[in-house]
Amino acid sequence: MITSLHRSRRLQGLTKWGKLSRTMSAKRYAIFLVLLPVLLYAFGTVCCAAGYDAFAVIGDTHVGKAASLYETFINRIEKEGIQTVMHVGDAIATPGDAAEWTRLFEITGNAITLHIAPGNHDVNNRRSLAAYLKATGRGPYYSVASKDTLFVFLNTEVPGQEARIMGRQLAWLETELGKGFKHKFVFLHRPLFPTIFGTGYCLDRYPVERDRLHQLFVKHGVTLVMSGHQHLYNRSEKDGVLYVITGGGGAQLHPFPGDSSGFMHYIVAKKRNEGYVFSVFDFKGTVRDEFSLRR
Numbered sequence: 001m002i003t004s005l006h007r008s009r010r011l012q013g014l015t016k017w018g019k020l021s022r023t024m025s026a027k028r029y030a031i032f033l034v035l036l037p038v039l040l041y042a043f044g045t046v047c048c049a050a051g052y053d054a055f056a057v058i059g060d061t062h063v064g065k066a067a068s069l070y071e072t073f074i075n076r077i078e079k080e081g082i083q084t085v086m087h088v089g090d091a092i093a094t095p096g097d098a099a100e101w102t103r104l105f106e107i108t109g110n111a112i113t114l115h116i117a118p119g120n121h122d123v124n125n126r127r128s129l130a131a132y133l134k135a136t137g138r139g140p141y142y143s144v145a146s147k148d149t150l151f152v153f154l155n156t157e158v159p160g161q162e163a164r165i166m167g168r169q170l171a172w173l174e175t176e177l178g179k180g181f182k183h184k185f186v187f188l189h190r191p192l193f194p195t196i197f198g199t200g201y202c203l204d205r206y207p208v209e210r211d212r213l214h215q216l217f218v219k220h221g222v223t224l225v226m227s228g229h230q231h232l233y234n235r236s237e238k239d240g241v242l243y244v245i246t247g248g249g250g251a252q253l254h255p256f257p258g259d260s261s262g263f264m265h266y267i268v269a270k271k272r273n274e275g276y277v278f279s280v281f282d283f284k285g286t287v288r289d290e291f292s293l294r295r
Contacts, residue, residue: 052084052144052146052151054080054082054270056073056084056086056267056268057085057266057268057269059088059090059189059226059227059249061251062121062250062251063104063107064092064097065093068093069264070250072283073283074108074109074112077112078112082112082268083111083113084112084115085115086115086153087114087117088119088187088188088226088247089120089156089228090189090228090247090251095120095122095131096128101131101132101135101136102135105135115138115153115187116138116153117153117156118156119157119189119229120162122157123155123158124157126159129158145179148182149181149184150181152186152187154187154188156203157189163202163203163205164206165213177220182295185222185223186222188225188227189229191203191230192213192227192243193236194229194245195230197230198229198254202227202229217241218240218241225243225244226244226267227243228245229247230247231248231253232254232261233246233248233265233280235289235291244267246265246280248266249264263288264283265282267279273294275293275294276294277290278291278292278293
């Protein structure tokens with residue numbers, strides 16, 4: 001089971017990194033950290049997983065801030081028997097902070113598999129990207145397959161390519177999306193189509209690259225794209241692709257004046273009748289929105 005192996009493999013990776021850092025000179029180790037992201041780009045491949053018929057989604061938890069709700073979230077989904085979490089980025093508050101990464105995984109615990117599409121509070125340069133890769137034990141972008149569903153985790157914070165999906169990542173993505181899965185879900189931090197108060201800070205900053213990515217989703221039958229970055233909840237549809245912004249996991253809210261989009265929340269997804277039902281919960285336990293996807 002990937003649930004039980006993920007944590008142990010991550011800890012094994014940390015042990016190997018610790019031994020490596022002690023045997024290399026400080027200068028060589030620093031060079032290695034700079035080159036590490038390039039070396040890991042080749043490992044963003046699909047791994048098969050079971051038990052993803054129920055999962056939870058959260059974003060912008062900013063673990064490391066006193067007001068983080070992440071521990072409450074973990075306690076609630078554990079009570080529901082959910083063992084998989086998709087995080088749409090800004091998991092921690094300070095890019096590259098090893099103590100915050102340690103705290104995040106301490107709260108998550110051994111029973112839950114955590115997938116992260118990194119945000120700008122997780123990665124903002126090559127060194128913090130190396131810290132992210134070291135903490136998670138995964139590549140900078142990757143995918144996981146479970147039965148008839150493909151889950152893709154993109155990186156909108158690749159140094160020098162911020163707010164864009166391009167180059168090797170884009171080529172890899174096209175190959176992944178070309179695979180024959182019934183359901184294809186994509187997770188990334190910055191939205192393609194932000195609300196009006198997020199314009200200029202998301203993938204809309206580069207409209208040509210953003211539109212190319214959207215058309216790739218349309219071409220390959222992606223039905224759901226989940227993002228964070230904006231600290232609110234929003235659901236919209238474009239050309240058959242459902243776009244959900246779910247950035248209410250604990251950071252200071254960015255609501256529309258006078259509307260109800262700004263509330264702390266998380267999402268629970270459950271597979272039902274060859275499709276999925278998504279329920280949006282606030283931290284009082286109230287369902288604030290619900291939608292389903294079937295193909």
